[in-house]
Amino acid sequence: MLKYFTCIMCPRGCEITAEVEDGKMLSAQGNFCPKGQEYVFQELTSPMRNIASSVLVEGGELPLASVRLNGLIPKNRIFDVMEEIRRVKIKAPVTMGQKVICDVLGLGCDVIATKNVKAAE
Ligand code: SF4
Numbered sequence: 305m306l307k308y309f310t311c312i313m314c315p316r317g318c319e320i321t322a323e324v325e326d327g328k329m330l331s332a333q334g335n336f337c338p339k340g341q342e343y344v345f346q347e348l349t350s351p352m353r354n355i356a357s358s359v360l361v362e363g364g365e366l367p368l369a370s371v372r373l374n375g376l377i378p379k380n381r382i383f384d385v386m387e388e389i390r391r392v393k394i395k396a397p398v399t400m401g402q403k404v405i406c407d408v409l410g411l412g413c414d415v416i417a418t419k420n421v422k423a424a425e
Pocket of ligand 1: 311312313314315316317318335336337338339340341343
């Protein structure tokens, strides 16, 4: 059976066609580099994702600060992590790169701020 993937390992976004049988990749075409095959293998075995969202900021010149993970999490844990992020409220000022949640849900990566938010004057 042919399956189609868009590699997300770099901005090039290669469209990959893979021949898959019993969940195993037999061959792949369309990837510009070997990482594309690694990506397809991971998608077939244990897909991983990064996520971006925002958290509430208390006393800031903006009400929200954008955040993202500094690593990948299993795709099937995205909603759990989004729920953790939704519960968080941090105090201004917020600095880009600041850890907002350390080792979120024990998944081995942190939620970090991707925007500066100054304290309200
Ligand atoms: S296959 Fe290689 S070049 Fe293509 S998107 Fe993936 S990492 Fe980038």
